[in-house]
Amino acid sequence: MTVGLFIPCYVDQFYPQAGIATLQLLERLGVDVVYPPKQTCCGQPMANSGFSHLTQDCDDLITESFAEFDYVVVPSGSCALHIKDHLHSDKHPDDARHLRTKVYELVEFLTDILKVKDLKARFPHKVGVHQSCHGLRGLHLSQMSELVAPPFSKPEQLLNMVEGIELIPLSRVDECCGFGGTFCVAEEAVSAKMGKDRVADHISHGAEYITGADLSCLMHMEGILRRQKSNVKVMHIAEILNSL
Structure with a gap:
């Protein structure tokens, strides 16, 4: 298979090590990866702010x-979900519809397509x-804690394959960090308080690192930790899974 690698703009600008x-x-798992050099933002910030009509150039690009790749892999849950749910193109409507079915967040690609066992x-x-x-809630990478259903976590499934790692328990396993994209700008005080609560849960249980599949959330918590x-x-989950 040949995979197109989509790197979100904030990863490119602030966390290039996660993209690398x-x-x-x-590549270590045998995948032929191509990085299209003209790629840019997925358009999510505009769409989430009520300006989805301004995303057409992003969608066309x-x-x-x-469109030519077997799969598109994105190391970001929010960007992957946005493309899956909202990508449209007036220039290439059929290509856009088909492309939406080939987009995978990194963790779900590793577990559902490559079926990594080691x-x-x-x-x-x-x-x-x-x-x-x-x-x-969008990609169903883990079971929602409020459901009476068997628990599962695709990120933890992969992390448990890493030698020496200790995954700590949390009091609130799937509480929002408060980032919410433009929510953290419009509701700064609420966003910051939610982030402080989320960070405190990790710290109280002895975490040395906080990981996840969305660097936007991690970026929000990193700002709080630094303050x-x-x-x-x-650390993005790709960095841990790639640690030797």
Whole structure:
């Protein structure tokens, strides 16, 4: 298979190491990966702010850049879900509809398509797993805690393959971090308080690192950790799965 790698703009600008880890991990697993150089934002910030009509250029560019690949892999739950649910193109409507069926967030690609059963990775640290809302409720990467149903977690399934890692328990396993994209701008005080609560849960259980499949959430919590002068670090799940 040939995979097109979509790197969200905030990963490209602030956390390039996560994009590099995603590429290296996929290549280690035998995947032929191509990075289309003209790619840009998925359009989610405009759409979430009520300006979906301004995303057409983004949608056209994504469609033209990624239509040829067998799959498109995105190391971000929110961006992956946005493309899956909202990608449309007046120029290439059929290509856009088909492309939406081929987009996968990294974790679901590893578990559902590659069906990874073994990883050569080592990360001897105590790690808390943050279940982002888009990944949890949109992509169903984990079971929602309010449901009376068997629990599962695709991120934890992969992390449990990593040698030396200790996944810590949390009091509230899938509570929102408060980032919410433009919500953190429109409702700054509420967003910050939610983030502080989320960080405190990880810290109280002894986390050395907080990981997840959405760097937007991790970025929000990292800002809080830095202001608190905490030694706890955030790290995208691709970096841990790619650790040797």
